[in-house]
Amino acid sequence: MITLDLIEKNQLGKIVAIDTDLLPLKLIEMGCLPGNEVYLEQLAPLKDPMYLVIDGCHLAIRTEIAKNIKIELI
Amino acid sequence: MSKTINVALIGNPNTGKTSVFNALTGLNQKVGNYPGITVEKKQGSCRLNQTTKAHIIDLPGTYSLNASSMDESVVIELLLNRNDKDYPDVAVVISDIENLKRNLLLFTQIKDLKIPTLLVINMSDRMVDKGISLNVNKLEQKLKTKIALTSTRENKGIEFLKTCLLDFRSLSKVGCLDITKIDEAYFGNLQKVFPDQSLYKLWLVISQDVNFAKIERKKVQDATEYKTQPISHLKRLQQKETIKRYQYINQSLKETYSVDQSKATDYRSKLDRILIHRLWGYIIFFLILLTIFQVIFGWSSIPMDFIDERFTKLSEYTKINLPPGLFTNLLAEGIISGLGGIVIFIPQIAFLFLFIAVLEETGYMSRVVFLMDRGLRKYGLSGKSVIPLISGTACAIPAVMATRNIENWKERLITILVTPFTTCSARLPVYLILISLVIPEGKFLGMGYQGLTLMGLYLLGFAMALLSAGILNKMLKIQSKTYFVIEMPNYKLPLLKNILITVFEKTKSFVVEAGRIILAISILLWLMASFGPGKEFNQAEEIIMSRSKVKSFTAEQLENEIASHKLEHSFIGILGKTIEPAIAPLGFDWKIGIALISSFAAREVFVGTLATIYSVGNDQEETIKNRMKAERKSDGSLLFDLPTGISLMLFYAFALQCMSTLAIVKKETNGWKWPMIQLLSMTLIAYLSALIVYQILV
Numbered sequence: 001m002i003t004l005d006l007i008e009k010n011q012l013g014k015i016v017a018i019d020t021d022l023l024p025l026k027l028i029e030m031g032c033l034p035g036n037e038v039y040l041e042q043l044a045p046l047k048d049p050m051y052l053v054i055d056g057c058h059l060a061i062r063t064e065i066a067k068n069i070k071i072e073l074i
Numbered sequence: 075m076s077k078t079i080n081v082a083l084i085g086n087p088n089t090g091k092t093s094v095f096n097a098l099t100g101l102n103q104k105v106g107n108y109p110g111i112t113v114e115k116k117q118g119s120c121r122l123n124q125t126t127k128a129h130i131i132d133l134p135g136t137y138s139l140n141a142s143s144m145d146e147s148v149v150i151e152l153l154l155n156r157n158d159k160d161y162p163d164v165a166v167v168i169s170d171i172e173n174l175k176r177n178l179l180l181f182t183q184i185k186d187l188k189i190p191t192l193l194v195i196n197m198s199d200r201m202v203d204k205g206i207s208l209n210v211n212k213l214e215q216k217l218k219t220k221i222a223l224t225s226t227r228e229n230k231g232i233e234f235l236k237t238c239l240l241d242f243r244s245l246s247k248v249g250c251l252d253i254t255k256i257d258e259a260y261f262g263n264l265q266k267v268f269p270d271q272s273l274y275k276l277w278l279v280i281s282q283d284v285n286f287a288k289i290e291r292k293k294v295q296d297a298t299e300y301k302t303q304p305i306s307h308l309k310r311l312q313q314k315e316t317i318k319r320y321q322y323i324n325q326s327l328k329e330t331y332s333v334d335q336s337k338a339t340d341y342r343s344k345l346d347r348i349l350i351h352r353l354w355g356y357i358i359f360f361l362i363l364l365t366i367f368q369v370i371f372g373w374s375s376i377p378m379d380f381i382d383e384r385f386t387k388l389s390e391y392t393k394i395n396l397p398p399g400l401f402t403n404l405l406a407e408g409i410i411s412g413l414g415g416i417v418i419f420i421p422q423i424a425f426l427f428l429f430i431a432v433l434e435e436t437g438y439m440s441r442v443v444f445l446m447d448r449g450l451r452k453y454g455l456s457g458k459s460v461i462p463l464i465s466g467t468a469c470a471i472p473a474v475m476a477t478r479n480i481e482n483w484k485e486r487l488i489t490i491l492v493t494p495f496t497t498c499s500a501r502l503p504v505y506l507i508l509i510s511l512v513i514p515e516g517k518f519l520g521m522g523y524q525g526l527t528l529m530g531l532y533l534l535g536f537a538m539a540l541l542s543a544g545i546l547n548k549m550l551k552i553q554s555k556t557y558f559v560i561e562m563p564n565y566k567l568p569l570l571k572n573i574l575i576t577v578f579e580k581t582k583s584f585v586v587e588a589g590r591i592i593l594a595i596s597i598l599l600w601l602m603a604s605f606g607p608g609k610e611f612n613q614a615e616e617i618i619m620s621r622s623k624v625k626s627f628t629a630e631q632l633e634n635e636i637a638s639h640k641l642e643h644s645f646i647g648i649l650g651k652t653i654e655p656a657i658a659p660l661g662f663d664w665k666i667g668i669a670l671i672s673s674f675a676a677r678e679v680f681v682g683t684l685a686t687i688y689s690v691g692n693d694q695e696e697t698i699k700n701r702m703k704a705e706r707k708s709d710g711s712l713l714f715d716l717p718t719g720i721s722l723m724l725f726y727a728f729a730l731q732c733m734s735t736l737a738i739v740k741k742e743t744n745g746w747k748w749p750m751i752q753l754l755s756m757t758l759i760a761y762l763s764a765l766i767v768y769q770i771l772v
Contacts, residue, residue: 020313021306024481024557028316029138029179041343041562045352046448049457051562057176058342058562060444065558 002073004038005050005066013038013071015054022068031055038071078119078127080160081239083124084149084166084184086177087135088437090196092116094168095132096575098235108183113148114475117160124239131160132451135175139183140312142557143478150282153187154275164190164234164242170197171206172564174331178217178323179316182250183221186274190245192238194219199225205337209330216326218246227569250322253277256314277315281308292437350441359442360721367529374421383420385414404600411685412596413589416607423499424581426468431576431641433464435568443560454547455492456485456558463489463539466496467532470582470735474742481557488546490739491752494730495539497532500678504726505531507681507699512719534727538759558665587734591676599646599672599683606644614640642689660725660761661718663707673731681724717771721764729760 036055099118116132134145169177224231447457468474480486650664
């Protein structure tokens with residue numbers, strides 16, 4: 001199990017746990033929920049922010065937020 | 075007898091909600107503000123059949139009913155307040171076929187409010203491209219609603235939507251989620267205390283700080299006791315609610331919605347690989363910016379010259395053809411000259427709004443945010459500060475409002491404070507006229523000096539914004555969490571109709587707002603310049619005639635001498651003379667001083683003010699520029715020489731001369747503290763830099 005900020009390109013992950021207190025509700029509402037699949041679409045220069053596809057939803061978040069999401073590589 | 079039904083359009087951002095609104099209302103729309111706050115309120119009307127009209131309100135885009143911004147709370151407030159005159163008879167949730175699952179989250183929430191709810195699935199033209207198949211009838215049964223499949227791009231489904239609206243009474247009011255399932259003990263208890271209230275409404279009131287309309291609030295006042303729950307517990311419940319909703323949605327979509335990935339074409343990834351590439355991405359963005367500026371200045375000059383000429387002619391025509399008198403003078407010298415000062419830069423504002431609208435409609439703006447976030451964070455800004463900083467080149471007012479989607483308060487505050495440094499379009503006429511007066515026409519590496527100077531002024535504005543953001547970032551001790559989340563929507567070809575309506579509405583409201591101030595100030599200025607106290611003003615003719623040197627003057631010279639003596643001793647002249655000692659070290663005389671004072675209402679008044687001042691008592695057929703060119707100092711040298719011109723441009727680049735910006739900053743920061751700090755520090759920076767540069771150059 002790793003945190004989401006460590007995911008690399010061409011890896012597919014599954015969200016295992018999220019830290020509700022530290023995540024914006026908006027992110028949860030956009031599908032960042034345990035059980036959903038996630039992969040990395042692209043990294044901005046300096047590896048931040050991250051452009052992710054979570055459960056089919058294309059969005060970008062900063063790595064410090066991604067640290068609060070635990071995933072399992074599949 | 076025709077009747078009207080209230081329709082509210084609700085939807086996530088990027089679903090084409092505004093396209094649906096435009097398709098329904100066309101130009102029968104008006105944009106205003108919600109009372110007391112600066113959230114844009116768009117409403118329009120649409121005829122459904124011979125006897126029924128729909129009053130349509132386009133609510134701000136939101137991802138859910140859990141508000142995290144002022145725009146979003148507008149949506150909740152309206153939907154919870156039955157007594158609001160806009161309370162919808164029917165809610166239309168707009169979704170887009172590709173993101174249906176996420177869009178339905180909001181749909182289930184609206185439906186739980188027991189408002190008749192209709193679902194629009196937009197962008198149906200993309201189904202084939204994306205390999206999507208959808209069983210509409212079955213989904214209607216699952217979601218207990220009526221579905222209108224539309225494509226605003228191909229203009230399909232809008233008529234069907236209208237017939238669905240007419241039939242709104244047949245829509246089911248059954249909710250989607252049994253909210254007690256989230257936490258039976260908690261919600262069971264809540265229901266016992268408020269047996270006759272809708273649980274979901276109570277829950278919305280409890281779970282967030284929304285400023286509810288008074289009447290509704292009274293009913294649920296006691297419910298706020300339940301807020302004493304620790305925040306983390308509330309958040310956990312909200313998360314559970316979201317999970318439950320998604321379970322319901324997944325269940326509904328399972329047999330009705332499928333995507334065949336093998337048939338899907340994915341040009342989003344392909345385009346993203348280039349447009350947000352770590353090298354090409356920046357080069358492309360820079361080229362786009364360059365093109366925008368080139369177009370704005372290259373293309374706008376033709377209509378601008380035309381407008382300038384027309385207004386000068388109009389002013390003359392008025393003077394010649396109306397009976398001479400006070401009123402004619404006021405019209406020709408005060409009002410027409412003043413209005414000319416604003417009408418002249420409609421072309422540039424329209425072009426700028428056009429480009430910003432295109433960048434947003436295509437989905438490119440989100441990529442810029444993504445590209446710039448890391449770099450801007452160094453200065454205490456967010457990637458989302460790019461949108462305010464770019465829109466700031468049109469006008470700081472919408473730019474300050476555009477900071478609302480920056481989640482982090484410190485980043486947002488810094489963005490608000492530095493945005494007025496970007497070169498807004500009101501500075502343009504000042505720059506343009508000064509550049510043409512003091513910068514020679516030569517060329518350097520194929521670029522004109524004048525164009526380069528203008529570009530330099532824009533860069534200076536951005537540089538100053540970044541620099542002061544960096545300083546503020548070090549000085550401000552504000553702890554706030556980062557909540558940076560941005561959707562990366564699919565790329566879209568912009569709809570011409572949407573773009574044109576946006577450009578038209580924004581330009582119109584800008585011109586009306588600015589025009590009002592300019593008109594008032596022009597009249598005031600003209601009055602102050604046309605009247606004065608004491609005999610120096612009222613007996614100017616006798617005083618001048620008694621001087622010996624006038625004997626050799628021609629009639630025309632004599633008239634000019636009298637006019638300028640009068641101006642110097644008019645009310646405005648006295649005012650200008652009073653501040654002259656303070657601004658003389660910057661190279662400004664008292665006439666420029668008057669323009670500076672009036673510019674504190676709005677910068678664009680500068681040119682109009684000078685026009686008014688110089689045209690008082692002047693009948694010559696000349697443009698403003700020629701009048702300024704002819705101005706001389708007391709020693710006979712040109713007033714607008716290089717040092718004065720540069721000093722004046724720097725002053726305008728840095729000073730916060732805009733009452734409307736102050737007003738909007740006060741609203742957005744909830745008090746006078748920040749706008750006052752902003753006003754004082756920007757004026758100080760402007761004064762010092764103009765002073766230093768003038769003293770070096772002179």
